[in-house]
Amino acid sequence: MPARPRLRIATWNINSLRLRAPLLRRLIDALDPDVICLQETKVPDELFPHDALAEYGYAHVAHRGMKGYNGVAVLSRLELAVADDAPDWCLKNDRRHLLVTLAAPGGPVDLHVFYVPAGGDVPDRAANPKYAHKLDFVAEAGAWFAARPGLRRTVLVGDLNIAPLEHDVWSHRQLLDVVSHTPAEVAGLNAWRDTAFVDAVRHFVPADQKLYTWWSYRNRDWRASDRGRRLDHAWVTPDLVPALAGHTILKDARDWPKGSDHVPVQIELTL
């Protein structure tokens, strides 16, 4: 294990790992991450594309996938161990979470990768089961971390599908009743984060500055309209805040050929 103190962790909703595996070369060239966390891999574990990923040199891989939907994975230059006792959120067995322990400089770092349910279109728990699932998932995750006080050296990343701050969306007023920015979702996400974590990207970027990680495919000229939302997040426990050394939101990735509608987010720690 190289004795370097730097740890770069990238997270990306890749929206089909098999389709977009070639784009990981661009991500690696741009960010040089030590660990890559992926969501919406959309590939069952028995079909995980180890061969297509081998050239990138991430020797340590963990994945939890299923056919067609969801799916999370971690590609790591550091040795890792997968926690086999992570919860089955909402008892759906739907492959939205991985917990690994990284053999990081200075000692182990726990890394959670989440893909929170998108929640459908109608922001009404009674009318829309997908929205109810999303709220329940966030509440359950918050309760799980609340039951584990004093977490240390822990990082949580992923597509959390909620933009919590006013300037995490292009129009706070117009998105208050749009799933991803409703007060109920924001309250749930904030409560979850506050059980154990600090928002590592907003640590660097003031709250009054617009910040997005996702632009809909349905905007033909996404950069001109710039109707984005910050759905992808990186959180760290407070003991790691002094180690935060930088962040990158790889906005240019939204223009990659056949790209995802999400762009990669990376944080760098000096451990």
Add this chain to the structure above:
DNA sequence: ATGGTGGATGTTCCA
């Protein structure tokens, strides 16, 4: 108010 695009799948669901 509506529909716009994209992936996996299979004539539709999910985002």
